[in-house]
Structure formats: C-alpha cells, structure tokens
Amino acid sequence: MSVTVRIPTPLRTATGGDATAVVEGGNVAEVVAALDRAHPGIGDRLLDEGGKLRRFLNVYVDDEDVRFAGGLDAPVPDGATVSIIPAVAGG
Amino acid sequence: MLKTDTVGTVQGLRCRECGRSYAATAQHVCEFCFGPLEVAYDREAQAARATRAAIEAGPASLWRYAPLLPVLRDDPADRVDLGAGWTPLVPAPRLGAALGLDDLWLKNDTVNPSFSFKDRVVSVALTAARALGFSTAACASTGNLAHSVAAHAAKAGMDNYVFVPADLEAAKIVATAVYGPNVVAVRGSYDDVNRLCSEVAGEEPWAFVNINLRPYYAEGSKTLGFEIAEQLGWRLPDHVVAPMASGSMLVKIDKAFRELADLGLVADRPWRISGAQATGCSPITTAFKDGTGAIRPVRPTTIAKSLAIGSPADGPYALDAVARTGGAMEDAADPEIVDAIRLLARTEGILAETAGGVTIACLRRLAAAGRIARGERTVAVISGMGLKTLDALAGEVGPTWEVGPGLDEFRAAVSGPAQEVHP
Structure with a gap:
C-alpha cells in the first residue's frame, strides 16, 4: 500500500527539503502516522491538539478533498497521491 | 525566500x-x-x-x-497604482425605503479601475x-x-x-x-x-x-473600512453588510474599524458587521445559522460565481467578527439575487454584479427579520459591476416596446401596455 505524499513548501522544513514522500498507509490517518515515523514531528504540524487535521489544511487523495470522504478515515488506495495544501484566501 | x-x-x-x-x-x-x-x-x-x-x-x-x-x-x-479606491459612499434613500431602512448607504466599488473591489x-x-x-x-x-x-x-x-x-x-x-x-x-x-x-x-x-x-x-481590503469611516465624517457606521467568498473582506473591514479607533482617528463606539452569501455556496452562513461554528466545505452551485468558494479560508474569522460585533449572516437563493440586482439598479442607479445582488438580497432579509434596525446607519458594500455578469439578467429585462420608426406607431405603442420584449 505505497502512496506518494506531496509536501507543500511550508512543510518542507520537516522533510529536509523533500517535495514528496513515499509511505505506506490505507487511510489518511495511517498515512499521517507513517509520515511522522519517516519525518518525526510532522504529525504535530498536521494535526491539532485534538488529533484532527488542522483547520487551515486541505488534504486531497488524488482529486478528492478528504473532508468529503471521511476525513482522517478517508481511504487511500494503493498508488494514490496525497496532496497537503494550506487553505488560501481568494476570489 | x-x-x-x-x-x-x-x-x-x-x-x-x-x-x-x-x-x-x-x-x-x-x-x-x-x-x-x-x-x-x-x-x-x-x-x-x-x-x-x-x-x-x-x-x-x-x-x-x-x-x-x-x-x-x-x-x-x-x-502599482491604477487609482483604485476612494470610491463613492452614497446615501440610498430609495432602496432604504423599499427595505425599511432609514439611514442606508452604499459603498460603490463598481467604479474601481477594473470594476471591482x-x-x-x-x-x-x-x-x-x-x-x-x-x-x-x-x-x-x-x-x-x-x-x-x-x-x-x-x-x-x-x-x-x-x-x-x-x-x-x-x-x-x-x-x-x-x-x-x-x-x-x-x-x-x-x-x-x-x-x-x-x-x-x-x-x-x-x-x-x-x-x-x-x-x-488581504490588508488592501481594510481600505474599504477606512474610506467608509472617513466618508462618514470620521465616524464609524452602526452596521456594515458585506459579501463573503473566502470571508477575507468582511474580516478586514472589521479590522479597519478597530485600527481607526485604536489610532484615535474615530471615536471608539460599537459597530456591527453582517455577512452575505449565496444559498448555493453558503458554508459560512450555514455554520453561523446552525450555531456549530464548524465550516463544512461545499461544492458551489450559484450564479454568484465571484462568491463561489466552497472552502472559505477566512470563514472562521468572519464568524468570529460577526459574533463579536453582534451582527448576523444570511444567504439568498439565485432568483432573489437577480431580483436584488434589479431593485438596486432601479432605486439607486447602480448596476451590480451577482455579488452585489447577494449583498442586497441578504440586506433585505436581515432588515425584514429585524436583524438590522430601521434607524441604524447601515452601509452595504457593492463589490463589483454588473456588466461582468449580464448573463444573470438574460431574459429578465429588455425593451419595453419594439416599434418601427413612425410617430403614429410609437404613439399607439406607448398608449398601450408594455410588451416586455426580452432578449
């Protein structure tokens, strides 16, 4: 169950500058845990004190926003790309 | 970096x-x-x-x-300056009469260099x-x-x-x-x-x-608040109604009033700020109304495309500002948005895009529900101009009569009922 995680610029200080990481995991929670094992400390930056995804983060599994798909429980298929994207203002 | x-x-x-x-x-x-x-x-x-x-x-x-x-x-x-800002703040007595508001003003940001705030x-x-x-x-x-x-x-x-x-x-x-x-x-x-x-x-x-x-x-949106206060004679209004997409503009108007008061440029008095969305993209107003404060992203379906942000980054701060100031939030369906564009145009002579229709439609709802008191000095932000979204008015308005160039035909037509020729 190998997935590719795309790391946004502000998080690359936690990955030694790497823009992607390849980890194992069958859902978003497992992917976050695997990322934290590969890059200790990254979990604290993705999850708030209550263990939920931080409110200014958007996480996508392929093209699906995980908030429409179960949040941390959202399934992550083998070979998927997980994108972590800070929320932006707009219009 | x-x-x-x-x-x-x-x-x-x-x-x-x-x-x-x-x-x-x-x-x-x-x-x-x-x-x-x-x-x-x-x-x-x-x-x-x-x-x-x-x-x-x-x-x-x-x-x-x-x-x-x-x-x-x-x-x-x-x-990098095309002359943005310092747009008119105009009293809107005819629209105010239609909505039951005695001291209504419009911040007309349709007249910016590219016709929006x-x-x-x-x-x-x-x-x-x-x-x-x-x-x-x-x-x-x-x-x-x-x-x-x-x-x-x-x-x-x-x-x-x-x-x-x-x-x-x-x-x-x-x-x-x-x-x-x-x-x-x-x-x-x-x-x-x-x-x-x-x-x-x-x-x-x-x-x-x-x-x-x-x-x-984002700081640029503060200038809406600065101008509103300065144009009211360095006084804060009682109430501002602003459209919300990401929610940033509303948050920054509130911040502007706070800064002016802290700097002593205006008397520090309470103000209220209220937010408007289209019902077809209303993640912030929904969180306000259900009282949870939790914003769930949506997939937008509305004619108000300039406000169609399903995942509003500043939504939490917009909720904070509205709650702290005692304001409210409303959303309006697409037909109300079109009606409001027409109401604004025929009462105050301003052609707004769909976002302006959202603001006026929600202003109407807030006034009708008593969330804005009749005597409150209220400013509605008209954020963009209507020539950008004429699609929304297709089939809604058009020539009153179609006639040949003869005087008799004209006289016959205008003495009868409107034909309402809609393109």
Whole structure:
C-alpha cells in the first residue's frame, strides 16, 4: 500500500527539503502516522491538539478533498497521491 | 525566500493562530501550524504618520492610507497604482425605503479601475511583490481578481498568469484576456483552481497575490473600512453588510474599524458587521445559522460565481467578527439575487454584479427579520459591476416596446401596455 505524499513548501522544513514522500498507509490517518515515523514531528504540524487535521489544511487523495470522504478515515488506495495544501484566501 | 528590509510601518509577519513571528517575506502560512500570516505593524510609527490631516491631504485613492498598509518600499513612484479606491459612499434613500431602512448607504466599488473591489487588494499586493523583487504576477480567481491582476500587471509591465475556472462568465474571461495575461482556464471549481495554484506557487518564483502574497493582499481590503469611516465624517457606521467568498473582506473591514479607533482617528463606539452569501455556496452562513461554528466545505452551485468558494479560508474569522460585533449572516437563493440586482439598479442607479445582488438580497432579509434596525446607519458594500455578469439578467429585462420608426406607431405603442420584449 505505497502512496506518494506531496509536501507543500511550508512543510518542507520537516522533510529536509523533500517535495514528496513515499509511505505506506490505507487511510489518511495511517498515512499521517507513517509520515511522522519517516519525518518525526510532522504529525504535530498536521494535526491539532485534538488529533484532527488542522483547520487551515486541505488534504486531497488524488482529486478528492478528504473532508468529503471521511476525513482522517478517508481511504487511500494503493498508488494514490496525497496532496497537503494550506487553505488560501481568494476570489 | 525573497525578502526585503522593512521600512515604513511594517514590522514583519505574524501567525494569526499561534503568534510565531516571521520576516516580511513572500510567505502566507505559518510553517508550524499552517495558520494564516498577518502583517504586524509598528503602531507608534503608524500613529505618528496617519493623522486625519495627513490622510485628507493624500491622493484620492486607497494610497491615502499608506501608513496603515503593508508598504515595503516607501516611494510612491514604486506603487502599482491604477487609482483604485476612494470610491463613492452614497446615501440610498430609495432602496432604504423599499427595505425599511432609514439611514442606508452604499459603498460603490463598481467604479474601481477594473470594476471591482479586487483592485484594492491587487494594488497593495503587486506593490509589495515588486518591492520583494518579483517580476511575474499570478492569481487563482473566480474572475474579478484575474481581471484586476491582469490590468495592474499590464500597467506595471509584469508578466502574469491568471488561473480561473473554465466555466466562468464569458465577459470576465474576455475582459481579463484583453490586458494580455496568460489565462489558464482550469476544468474544475474555484477550489480546484486554488489547489492547483497552491502547488504551482511552490514550484514557480511567481507572486501569487492571494497565495504567497496573501498577507499583503488581504490588508488592501481594510481600505474599504477606512474610506467608509472617513466618508462618514470620521465616524464609524452602526452596521456594515458585506459579501463573503473566502470571508477575507468582511474580516478586514472589521479590522479597519478597530485600527481607526485604536489610532484615535474615530471615536471608539460599537459597530456591527453582517455577512452575505449565496444559498448555493453558503458554508459560512450555514455554520453561523446552525450555531456549530464548524465550516463544512461545499461544492458551489450559484450564479454568484465571484462568491463561489466552497472552502472559505477566512470563514472562521468572519464568524468570529460577526459574533463579536453582534451582527448576523444570511444567504439568498439565485432568483432573489437577480431580483436584488434589479431593485438596486432601479432605486439607486447602480448596476451590480451577482455579488452585489447577494449583498442586497441578504440586506433585505436581515432588515425584514429585524436583524438590522430601521434607524441604524447601515452601509452595504457593492463589490463589483454588473456588466461582468449580464448573463444573470438574460431574459429578465429588455425593451419595453419594439416599434418601427413612425410617430403614429410609437404613439399607439406607448398608449398601450408594455410588451416586455426580452432578449
């Protein structure tokens, strides 16, 4: 169950500058845990004190926003790309 | 990371969530908690420079408030300036009579250089971008921002890439493309466009006004609040009603009033601020109404495309500002939005785009529900102009009569009922 995680610029200080990481995991929670094992400390930056995804983060599994798909429980298929994207203002 | 020495009144950037400090660079989120970064100012330097007299002697544009804006290089010649801001604040007695409001005013931001309030944020953002050394501008947009970036980048001679949903109103795409930008039409929603741009912003050395330049960009919306207060004779209104997409504009109007009061430029008195969305994209008003404060993203389906942001980044702060000031939130369905565009036009002579229809339709709902008292001095923000969204009026209005060029035919027609010839 190998997935590719795309790391946004502000998080690359936690990955030694790497823009992607390849980890194992069958859902978003497992992917976050695997990322934290590969890059200790990254979990604290993705999850708030209550263990939920931080409110200014958007996480996508392929093209699906995980908030429409179960949040941390959202399934992550083998070979998927997980994108972590800070929320932006707009219009 | 590009950076510059700070001048003027800017101290740096600060995380709105956790308070960590950063230098004044092109960076928009906290590296630790991903909270949005905000510009931090030297309040004493601001107080020394931003006097009523100095502001009143300034240009008839948003740059009269330069000491209160994130200016990184303090030479007016370096500004990217098409003359945005200092738009009319007009009393609206005829609309007020229709809605049961005795002291209603309209902030008419349809008359900005590219015909929406986005010129405020873009002028500030691209001025900062130049000071930070960028030569290419970019944005993710629901239309108005792209239009404004293309216009300001043309004036500044900057390369630019504007990303928009491919299903945008044709008028907005054409009105943007004419300035010569690279228009990237993305097959997807605005939230998809944003996602793509967030990833592009990590790869390209571009000034994305609403991404890496967002701390500077967002501050530009404060000038709406500054102008409203100054134009009311350096007095705060009782109530402001603002449209919400990401929620940033509403938050910054509230911040502007706080800053003016803290600087002693206006008497510190309570104000209320209320937010308006289209029912077809109402993640913020839904969170307000259900009382949870939890914003669940939505997939937008509304004619108010300029407000169609399903995942509103500043929604939590908009909820905070409305709750703290005792305001309210409403949303209006597409037919109400069209009715409100027509009501505004025929009572006050202002042709607003769909976002203005949202604001007026929600103003009507708030007044009818007693959330705005009849006597409150209320300002509604009309954020963009209606020629951009004529599609919304297709089949709604048209010639009253169609006649041949003969006088008899004309007289016969006007003595009878309207034919209502709708294109």
